[in-house]
Amino acid sequence: MEKRKVKIVTIGGGSSYTPELMEGFIKRYDQLPIREIWLVDIPQGKEKLEIVGKMAQRMWDASPYDVKVHLTLNRQEALKDADFVTTQFRVGLLNARIKDERIPFSYGMLGQETNGAGGIFKALRTIPVIGEIVEDMKILCPDAWMINFTNPSGMVTQAVIKNFGWKKCIGLCNVPVMAMLDEPKEIGYQSNEINYQFAGLNHFHYHRIFDENGNEVTKALIDAINSGRQSGLPKNIANVPFFCEQLETMGMIPCGYHRYYLRSQEMLEHGMEEYDGIGTRGEQVKATEKELFELYKNPDLDHKPEQLTKRGGTYYSDAACECINAIYNNKQIPMVVSTQNNGALSDLDDQCIVEVTSYIGATGALPIAWGKMPNAQRGWLQMMKAMEECVIEAALTGDYGQLLEAFALNPLIPSGKNARQVLDELLLAHQDYLPKFKNKIDTLKQEKLVIKDLKVQEIIAQELNHEDQ
Amino acid sequence: MEKRKVKIVTIGGGSSYTPELMEGFIKRYDQLPIREIWLVDIPQGKEKLEIVGKMAQRMWDASPYDVKVHLTLNRQEALKDADFVTTQFRVGLLNARIKDERIPFSYGMLGQETNGAGGIFKALRTIPVIGEIVEDMKILCPDAWMINFTNPSGMVTQAVIKNFGWKKCIGLCNVPVMAMLDEPKEIGYQSNEINYQFAGLNHFHYHRIFDENGNEVTKALIDAINSGRQSGLPKNIANVPFFCEQLETMGMIPCGYHRYYLRSQEMLEHGMEEYDGIGTRGEQVKATEKELFELYKNPDLDHKPEQLTKRGGTYYSDAACECINAIYNNKQIPMVVSTQNNGALSDLDDQCIVEVTSYIGATGALPIAWGKMPNAQRGWLQMMKAMEECVIEAALTGDYGQLLEAFALNPLIPSGKNARQVLDELLLAHQDYLPKFKNKIDTLKQEKLVIKDLKVQEIIAQELNHEDQ
């Protein structure tokens, strides 16, 4: 019996990543035949959707395959009978990211868009929206898989699976992909000669590596890292080295993001330098994106441009295509994904979402049981997961006290009055996307809270102007 | 870099299963090139070793491959530089199995050679011997993998990994293999169209099945079973049906051995009938084995004879070859094996050994995290694992009270004075293989304990005669 061709829906289809996604589907078409592709976006993203949508159609037209790319602002229309839904949207657009970063920096704190204060607010804005998407899917495509790569991927995936009850969801991240591509050569191996075992949380995982004979070669990579080689580091993370002795005691490879926690001082210094100089990562990305969209407008461009790899999230979309392919064809290949724990990390609750090497096939992600972590890593993971759960709880209930709890737990936010000030300014700055916190935000307005960072003030003023038009 | 050809050592090489093992290696030679094969046995098994060893060499000689089969009674000589060690020995030979079965039956109790009183004594005899093998391996082949298919596979594998500290050990069983081969056709599928997820303990597991699209089809198989079709049942287990409503509530497929626990009455009646009539399974197998060895003597026979499949343990050896192949070639294929839990079954301790779907590659078995079981299955598994741990503890310490604990916990042994009598008779009957229990056995002898079953008396008398010679 021949399998039905699939319908793919991409929420946040106007993203600059879409061409990579198209490329991923085109190169896998022989295995993964596509019926139709729908790119969905919101009214504010209409212009970008049209640019990138035309570009996407040109890519398919230049391929041997006859696939129609549908563009729509109507999510329900798109979701009808979908087989796979990928989510790559950003509530509040890049401006929101810039606010997430600049407000903490204006008080001398790391503005980090995933695990830090920024990540907390990105989760607060995203979770209600993804909850609405899940409600739509329950009605319109109850058998579809959701492949989430909206950050913070771990918290968003947990909300989808545990809180909104959509079990057919897999969270993706490019950080493990980059590590697996780049690390082997540092110790004299080809990519396919190394087996990986990852376990932890999104942007907070550890891995061990083994050669083809099953011998652990993690120590060799630690030595390479300690001698100054670093690889697989996402472009958005400053390359501050880990302390050699700490890596040796750890006996595992921490992901790139761990330097925020293990070298906070230097990461803060680096971030402050950018904040005071060329602008935060969000501002840099905004500029890159502008260039990308200029490129995409070129009616002769029918393939993914090289410049996209500078964007930071490279490999994300390719991982999504590979994941969809593995599900569709029951490939049972190992990937590192966010999925329900079920005991894989026995230091964490069975119900929570972890990021762990899993075999991907028709039934979704089957996580490998990793067992227990050493003391330090167990402590970090349990604490970070608790923080994530406070954030999700706050997103669902609008409980300000719960947000204070999350802020206090977060190791990138020194607790106290400045932390509270940052929290309040972020609430105010993102007010349009935080209806659950309306009461608190109204109080802050009555108290005439002023956002300190001038660029953020400016952005907000511009946004208000646009709305008025 | 070309990989080194492997040296295979088989402990208990005189077993009637050896030709299946040879066949398995021959058909995989292109992927799994073999340097040499060593079949090891003990002096009492010398005759069988020579018959089966010659047969094995004939099989290789009839193949396109040049492999030498070495026969030896010297385990150390064989283990030197081994890459893979398979263990298929039976301490006390088939006579021991017959004692394990007949003594309980003589008191109206199920004599079952794996989970029942027989299984407890098989573990007591085997664990000290496998401990010695591990000690040899630590010195002679410290990087080798042990592939254990000596029953009770779960307890023996746990002793090897947890108690003797040999991590590179995988326990195998043919029960899941048979289920996976036979079940799909009962619900209209080909074998390769179904994904399996097994979890539990050796001879005490449950599974769920999914079609190629990831949809669970377990219910369809339950309906098939409830309408009278049964498949994948090992030849040694009487086909008493499960209660339909119980399977429906369970929502999973229990393995064939579960009928000993869910239909104890009928299984006992069936066993008593054989005990009173054609003889217990061990007696039947002894006859089959005799025939097999007659066949093996035929100098023209150079392939596995059809009759071997009647033997009961079919597919075992093939599974062992496939497992070795998967490790050698890092195939990362799913198999159901006994391996360290590490959270895979989160109702059980991380350190214990479970039998669970795992991906087999160069690093060994990576178990899939299954999560929690429903109430009833959790209770059974926790209790059975506790019983296994009492048995292992008793085997290591010779503590008679611990054996009484294991006997009381075992659901196939009604507790009380007859159970104790069975325990004592088994200690006496197996005295040569239970040095840890010497004191207790001496006391039993002083008390003039008499074994009730006449055939067992006869077997012991014969054995004494042989020793005298």
Add this chain to the structure above:
Amino acid sequence: MEKRKVKIVTIGGGSSYTPELMEGFIKRYDQLPIREIWLVDIPQGKEKLEIVGKMAQRMWDASPYDVKVHLTLNRQEALKDADFVTTQFRVGLLNARIKDERIPFSYGMLGQETNGAGGIFKALRTIPVIGEIVEDMKILCPDAWMINFTNPSGMVTQAVIKNFGWKKCIGLCNVPVMAMLDEPKEIGYQSNEINYQFAGLNHFHYHRIFDENGNEVTKALIDAINSGRQSGLPKNIANVPFFCEQLETMGMIPCGYHRYYLRSQEMLEHGMEEYDGIGTRGEQVKATEKELFELYKNPDLDHKPEQLTKRGGTYYSDAACECINAIYNNKQIPMVVSTQNNGALSDLDDQCIVEVTSYIGATGALPIAWGKMPNAQRGWLQMMKAMEECVIEAALTGDYGQLLEAFALNPLIPSGKNARQVLDELLLAHQDYLPKFKNKIDTLKQEKLVIKDLKVQEIIAQELNHEDQ
């Protein structure tokens, strides 16, 4: 501030135990002043309620205290503004117990009214009724404490706390009380010279003992037991000794009921003897009760008669009074009660109910953290708790498959066709009290299921006659 006098309500007030309860309150009146006592019963119990109610009033009238004992068949009237509600009712009266016992015995199985098949059915009958009582309490006395001593106390208390959500509930049992009264003298101590630590489940617990200097003297008691002394054994349990070596390995004192599990054969033989002879325990109790009520009718009797101690449940009511006293006066004294686990037995789930030494005060029961059990005991407890949870689930849902699961798990019921027959006969025999199982019972009737035991047939015929009148 003087504390308010309390209102006590006793559900099942017509029980023969009520005089012990009254005695307990009278002797504690100075500490525990009582406003009023309400004895509640059902129409079928009206005659007994009146006899025992008058007796109760006479007891108070003979005391220095002016307390009115109210009798009613209207539960809601009684519960209004209650401070403490004690539950000692028996759904189906003693006839139900006799059915619970005789039907299993008629198939050669232990008919045990707490943990065995009888206990399962007692739970099935009781849980729906106690659920209704809780619903009444939520409206009529939302701050009251429920002190449950209706058996099977563990399962009933778990249903109340975990399933019906009434947190202010403590389950009591006289088994630990009797052990604590009787054991010290066996090893040369006074009662108050020994500290106890109990942990386990109702009718399935273990304890350790310590002298006044904190030294463990459990071993001395084990030696005493092994030398033939046994104490604290409830009257309803035949005194079959434990195996000495097993106690020594255990290193703890099992409760009296454990002999059902550790000496099943002898306990069954003893039970069959009674079944074939003087009648089961229920039949004996029925006779005793008849005598008691004859005594209670005597208008000159104004104190608890000596004969009541023969009844088997002695000390139960006194424990209830002491527990109420400890709550009312925040005494923080150690008692062994059924309460929410919360980690006290870390081998069991936090949410389940365990029976464990707890300090009783104004906030209820504070369980002492015991930690982990040795292998065998852990296995037993986890399995028994799983069985209990299957029973509660079945009681709440009417799922016949779940009942089959519970029957299979229960170590006192050999699984198979006779077990199913016993299950079906019990369903039929108790049909008036099992509305959730109506469909299944209707099917059994259509299939003309006949109850084998003639005495049970007779009882049912009598009951039908009574109903007709």
Add this chain to the structure above:
Amino acid sequence: MEKRKVKIVTIGGGSSYTPELMEGFIKRYDQLPIREIWLVDIPQGKEKLEIVGKMAQRMWDASPYDVKVHLTLNRQEALKDADFVTTQFRVGLLNARIKDERIPFSYGMLGQETNGAGGIFKALRTIPVIGEIVEDMKILCPDAWMINFTNPSGMVTQAVIKNFGWKKCIGLCNVPVMAMLDEPKEIGYQSNEINYQFAGLNHFHYHRIFDENGNEVTKALIDAINSGRQSGLPKNIANVPFFCEQLETMGMIPCGYHRYYLRSQEMLEHGMEEYDGIGTRGEQVKATEKELFELYKNPDLDHKPEQLTKRGGTYYSDAACECINAIYNNKQIPMVVSTQNNGALSDLDDQCIVEVTSYIGATGALPIAWGKMPNAQRGWLQMMKAMEECVIEAALTGDYGQLLEAFALNPLIPSGKNARQVLDELLLAHQDYLPKFKNKIDTLKQEKLVIKDLKVQEIIAQELNHEDQ
């Protein structure tokens, strides 16, 4: 049988706290008769030992009881046949505390002597010494109880119980004592009208409170705290208020030390102010101590002077006496102590030490099972315990990488190069007490590491001078 009078040994007997300890024993003498008291100290503490020892003897002489206070520098002599050993020593004396505080402050980090960098080093210095004491006790007084109130009490007690295997150890702290004394009046209750339930770790616990009727009144105290009243705060902790909304969400009372974690910014500012001004807490205490010893020299002083309560550790010694009394007389009274978890906090491992309400009697501390914590508190506790375990591991092994792990985890230490600098300076400053880290310290010396803080430089110079003499 009359109980034997007890022998008390106090390690660190020259402490200024000793008079409070004496007072505590004197006022309990009728219940807790004392045979002899031994005050032990090290040669550097000889002068203080003699002053405080004479003072202690005067206190007894002024009492109605005839007790001899022995002074010795020979620990073994003192420990012989001891019944209770209290430990209140400070390795490196108050100078060590000053170093612990000033070095972090010199890099703008909180120098906190219990949970912060200072606490980590206090543990590193103390654990080897307490290990030696345990070794002595195993030989000289194998039945004695150790009552530890050497900080960091949680880590030290864990090392004693879990790592050194001395089960008869209870850790004490005055923080809960002070809370229980002061809080009730804030909400209109007497001390004895409130029941407390504490759970957590030393200097990192939470509590709930209940009135005499069992009603929870925690919310009333939260409201009182939020309206500005704070009570039970140790003198050494600056009174920075918690965020009201956070307390409300928490629903429990955090201990005073939590403000270091929940208001880090303000606590750091306050500490820096003292560091730059009147001196750190250690410097203040050193001055107070000097005054105290001047007082103690007064040959007419025969009772505890009022000034001792300013010292900060008040109630500590009284708690120790009460704990000893409860054990000796099997009082079974609730106290908040550090003891083995055993499931009491089910979010933490059974083997670790927690600080939790326990009933104290002849068998030691029986912890109340608390169950699970809300997300945020669970995360904090799991992380803090992991940090403690890294510290203990480092203390036992001398692993520098493990220390880096502990420093990174500790929320009071921003990770990075300054943290490492602080770590290295502390190693150097405490080199005499850290033999396990000799290699690392030698390397630091070769690298000519200079301690930045001038006062610490000065202290070290003075100490070297003294040694030379």
